[in-house]
Amino acid sequence: MTRSSSVLSRRYSRLLAAASGLLLAFAFPAADWNALAWVALVPLLWLLSGASPRAAFALGWIHGMAFYVGTLYWIVYTIGSYTPIPYPVAVIPLLLLCAVLSLYTGAFAVGTALTARAGIEPALFAPPWWVTLEWLRSWLGIGFPWVSLGYSQYRSHSLVQGAEITGVYGISFLVVLFNVVIASVLSQRGTLRSRAAQLVALTLLLASAQQFGTWRRRDLAHREPAHSLRAAVVQGNIPQERKWDPDYQETTITTYERLSREAAQHNVQLIVWPETAVPAFFQLDGPIAERVRTLAQATGVWLLFGSPGVEPDADGALRARNRVYLVSPDGQTAAYYDKLILVPFGEYVPLQPLLFFVDKVVEGAEGFAPGSGPHALAFGSHRAGVMICYEAIFPALARRLVASGADLLVNVTNDAWFGPTSAPFQHLAMASLRAVENRVPILRAANTGISAFVHPDGRIEQATELFQPAYRVVELSWPAVETVYRRYGDVFAVGCVIWSAGVGVACVRRRTRGIWVPA
Numbered sequence: 001m002t003r004s005s006s007v008l009s010r011r012y013s014r015l016l017a018a019a020s021g022l023l024l025a026f027a028f029p030a031a032d033w034n035a036l037a038w039v040a041l042v043p044l045l046w047l048l049s050g051a052s053p054r055a056a057f058a059l060g061w062i063h064g065m066a067f068y069v070g071t072l073y074w075i076v077y078t079i080g081s082y083t084p085i086p087y088p089v090a091v092i093p094l095l096l097l098c099a100v101l102s103l104y105t106g107a108f109a110v111g112t113a114l115t116a117r118a119g120i121e122p123a124l125f126a127p128p129w130w131v132t133l134e135w136l137r138s139w140l141g142i143g144f145p146w147v148s149l150g151y152s153q154y155r156s157h158s159l160v161q162g163a164e165i166t167g168v169y170g171i172s173f174l175v176v177l178f179n180v181v182i183a184s185v186l187s188q189r190g191t192l193r194s195r196a197a198q199l200v201a202l203t204l205l206l207a208s209a210q211q212f213g214t215w216r217r218r219d220l221a222h223r224e225p226a227h228s229l230r231a232a233v234v235q236g237n238i239p240q241e242r243k244w245d246p247d248y249q250e251t252t253i254t255t256y257e258r259l260s261r262e263a264a265q266h267n268v269q270l271i272v273w274p275e276t277a278v279p280a281f282f283q284l285d286g287p288i289a290e291r292v293r294t295l296a297q298a299t300g301v302w303l304l305f306g307s308p309g310v311e312p313d314a315d316g317a318l319r320a321r322n323r324v325y326l327v328s329p330d331g332q333t334a335a336y337y338d339k340l341i342l343v344p345f346g347e348y349v350p351l352q353p354l355l356f357f358v359d360k361v362v363e364g365a366e367g368f369a370p371g372s373g374p375h376a377l378a379f380g381s382h383r384a385g386v387m388i389c390y391e392a393i394f395p396a397l398a399r400r401l402v403a404s405g406a407d408l409l410v411n412v413t414n415d416a417w418f419g420p421t422s423a424p425f426q427h428l429a430m431a432s433l434r435a436v437e438n439r440v441p442i443l444r445a446a447n448t449g450i451s452a453f454v455h456p457d458g459r460i461e462q463a464t465e466l467f468q469p470a471y472r473v474v475e476l477s478w479p480a481v482e483t484v485y486r487r488y489g490d491v492f493a494v495g496c497v498i499w500s501a502g503v504g505v506a507c508v509r510r511r512t513r514g515i516w517v518p519a
Contacts, residue, residue: 013047013055014062020044021063021105025070027152029425037152041179045122046187048113060109064102071147072098074421081419082240101144104133111504118507122184123198125503127176128496131169135493138394142344145393147426149175154429158213160458163436164483166492167395173496174209177202217457220439223479227407229382230475231270232263233445233453236277237469240416243447244279252279253288255469256305257295263471264299269380273305274447275322275389275414282307282325283333293331302334302379303327306388306412309338311369319369322347324386324412326377334379338371339388341397346417376406384443389413392431395490402438402486408476409440414447424450424466432458439481443474456481 024040026033044063048056075094080087108130115125130149138145150171153159162170181198184190236255242248256278260271280288282305296303309323322339339347347368374397376383385401385408392398392411401409411431415424428450435442435454442454452463453474462472484491 010055013059016043017047017059017062018066021066021068022070024063024067024149024152028071028147028422029429030422032155032425034152034155037149037175038178039182041176042183042186044109045112045126045180045183048109049116049187049189051109051113053110053114056109056113057106061099061102061106063109064105065098067105068098068101068147069094071422071426074418074423077419077421078417082417097144100141101137104137108133111500115503115507118510120503120507120510121190121194121198122180123177123201125500126180127173128499128503130176131173131493131496132500134169134172135490135497138396143341143394144344146390146430148172148430151426151430151433154432154458157458158210158217160433160436161213161216162209163433163458164216164439164481164485167437167485167490168433169490169493169496173492174206178206220457220479220481223481225477226480227382228475228477229270229408229441230266230268230473231272231443231453232260232266232268232471232473233272233443233451234259234263234274234277234471235446235449235451235464235469236274237448237467238277238279238416240414240448243276243414243416249279249288252277253291257291259469259471260295260301260303261299263473264301266473268301268473270302270304270382270384270443271299272410272412272443272445273303274445274451275306275324275412276308277305277412277445277447278307280307281310283309293327296327296329297331300329302329304377304379304384304386304410304412306414309336311338313369320367321371322368322388323371324377324388324410326379326384328379335377337375337377337386337388339368339391340370340372340374341391341394342368342370343390374400374404376401376404383407384410385440387411387431387434390427392427392434395434395437395485398434398438399486399489402440407440407480408478409434409438409442411442411444412446413444415450416448420466424448428452428460428463432460437483437485439478439483439486441476441478 020040020043023036027037047059076090079085079090079093111129112122112126116122134148148168150168153171160171181202184198185195234256238252256273263271280286282289304326306324309321310318311321313319324337325333326335328334376385383405385406398409415427418424432454435456436458439456441456444452449464449466453461456478464470
């Protein structure tokens, strides 16, 4: 091959890797072409056959850049709309974040290529290695498990039921395995017998997953309910640019009063408002707080809503909290919960001694501090585990809330930051898997949408339109089910980590013995 043809080949390979990443992006909301996830990795896997470690990393990184830019483009809107940074400059933070996240797909590509050169079938390594990297991404560094692969299948209701055992990571495993086997068959990698065995194993695994999901949904539907609740979620649709405007406070609280009084006429037990729905410090008992307490008394309903709080740190310094309050029907503050997982660069600046020059994005507070320990909020015969904003994308936190005694989950959020992008749809899709993993319903109230109810089998009901004031009422009943995921947590993901490490050791040993396929 001449140098010019080699350069041309590299260019085409990189374009194909980028196309593979973009194809995967379309499997996620708002496009929701979830079937694409089952083939989107095939071009990348085909390119990795025989690739050197350096070439493999480059292809994986390019794939990741295309995928993350395609799914996280909304960051440009958020920064450009709500900070002094102009839209063209806001592209830079997006690209920097995507470049970091793409290191994981680069690592996936390198590991897959190296183990294949050591004679290890990709089907034995690539799926658990992908899960290992997704799990690491959920807590390593700033922790950002947005758009993990398994979330692309949130509408495949039978398939995702296995998340009660493996968490969302098991769905990612199946999707990667399917891609790997298809890539092996198309590239005719290995012997005919090996490819046939992979196809048979894949078919049995997918059929079992679908059969289990179908059975489990039917089983849940026929179980005797242990809990029932009639609840409402309220969507105020308060513009982000007016949210903290003192002159707009009257309009804000009046909107929530009106919608809540309408919802209360449906004999609900609980009404949920979004994150920071009350644009004042409720704990200071000012006029707005009095109106909220009066509303609870007049309607005779429990109210759960977001409002910033203030608490002293260990050194006595006052720090703001992103807080949710629970007010009883007699107007008293029954409990509150402070957000534990803060949004990096939104509610706090990570590595602040090094990044002292970076200002936060959030308006309305001097900088947030995390709360202490997950705990459920008791109302009536129920206990609610609250997930504020993007806490809903962390499976381990939802699990800890349910383990603390919660029999349902509540997700309050202000997705006005995202504007008319795909982010609100992505956020809801990810939150819905928390219901399946823990077999509890989710009440979701979002300032500008999407508000909805999620059943324990992951079905999303009564989703609101974006940027419309609205309320939704639901009658929920559900059984008490302790899932494998709730009891043991990320044991499947940890098992994938151990398996990947074991394969890596075997790979090193094969190389020392000279069992290695040259690039």
